[in-house]
Amino acid sequence: MNKMRFIKKFRSAAICLCVAFLLQACNTTYEMQVDAIKNPYPIDPEADSYVLVPRDPSVDTSDLRYQETANWIRTALSAKGMYEALDPLEADMVIEVDYGMEPPRQEVRIVEVPEYRTVQGPGRYVTQSVRDPKTGKVTTYTVYVPGRRTTELIGYSQQAQTIIINEKYMVLTAKQNTLAESGDAAAEELWSVTVKNEDDSTDLREYLPIMASAATDYIGEDTETAKTVRLKSDDEVVDFVKKGILKENL
Structure with missing residues (x-):
C-alpha cells in the first residue's frame, strides 16, 4: 500500500512539473522595437480600405508563407477598423508588405553573471555507543557532525560575451492607391510601421504573428521615436492575431 501511494504521489508530482514547464514554454516574452510614422496631411x-501587396514584386503571392503572413497582417489591420477592398482599383490605399531576416551578426554585450558562495552550516556533537562483541564492554564517545552546506547568491559580476544576433523585421507601408491612374507619378505615403526583433532565434515563422501583433496599436500612428514593446505569447492581442488566421481557413 505504501509503495502504491508513493507511486501515485510521484506521478502527480511529475505531471505537475510537466504542466509547469509547458506553461512556461507557452508564455515566452518577446521584445520588439516599433517605429511608426504617418503623413500629417494625407x-x-x-x-480605411486597402489592397495588400508585397513590397518586392518578385515575391510569389501564392507562397504559403506569404499567405499566412498576409492573413496575420489583415487581422492586425482589422483591429484599426481597416478592411480589404473587393476591387483593388477601388481601395483607398495600397499597403506594401515586407518581412524577413537579416544575415546573422556578432555583438559583444555586457551581461550580469550571478556569483554564489558555499556556506557551511553549524555542526553539532553527538554521543555514540559501541559494544565490543568479544568482551561485551560498551564504549561511549562523542563525535562532531558537520552542518549542512548550502549555496547562496552573493551578487552579480559583469562579463563581456560575444553573442549571435538574428534581426527579424516586418515593415508595413501604406500609400495612396494609384493603380487606376496612368503614368509613373509617385504615390503619396500615408503611414509606415517598422517592427524589429533582435535575439538569437532563427525561427522567423514563430515571430511573424508576434511582429504583426506588435504593429497593431501603431498602425496609422506616429511614435516619433522607436518604442520597445514586450509581448507574451498568450497576450490578448497575440491571441487575436493568431485566431484571425484560423477564421481565414474555415
Whole structure:
C-alpha cells in the first residue's frame, strides 16, 4: 500500500512539473522595437480600405508563407477598423508588405553573471555507543557532525560575451492607391510601421504573428521615436492575431 501511494504521489508530482514547464514554454516574452510614422496631411485622412501587396514584386503571392503572413497582417489591420477592398482599383490605399531576416551578426554585450558562495552550516556533537562483541564492554564517545552546506547568491559580476544576433523585421507601408491612374507619378505615403526583433532565434515563422501583433496599436500612428514593446505569447492581442488566421481557413 505504501509503495502504491508513493507511486501515485510521484506521478502527480511529475505531471505537475510537466504542466509547469509547458506553461512556461507557452508564455515566452518577446521584445520588439516599433517605429511608426504617418503623413500629417494625407490626401484622404479617412482612408480605411486597402489592397495588400508585397513590397518586392518578385515575391510569389501564392507562397504559403506569404499567405499566412498576409492573413496575420489583415487581422492586425482589422483591429484599426481597416478592411480589404473587393476591387483593388477601388481601395483607398495600397499597403506594401515586407518581412524577413537579416544575415546573422556578432555583438559583444555586457551581461550580469550571478556569483554564489558555499556556506557551511553549524555542526553539532553527538554521543555514540559501541559494544565490543568479544568482551561485551560498551564504549561511549562523542563525535562532531558537520552542518549542512548550502549555496547562496552573493551578487552579480559583469562579463563581456560575444553573442549571435538574428534581426527579424516586418515593415508595413501604406500609400495612396494609384493603380487606376496612368503614368509613373509617385504615390503619396500615408503611414509606415517598422517592427524589429533582435535575439538569437532563427525561427522567423514563430515571430511573424508576434511582429504583426506588435504593429497593431501603431498602425496609422506616429511614435516619433522607436518604442520597445514586450509581448507574451498568450497576450490578448497575440491571441487575436493568431485566431484571425484560423477564421481565414474555415
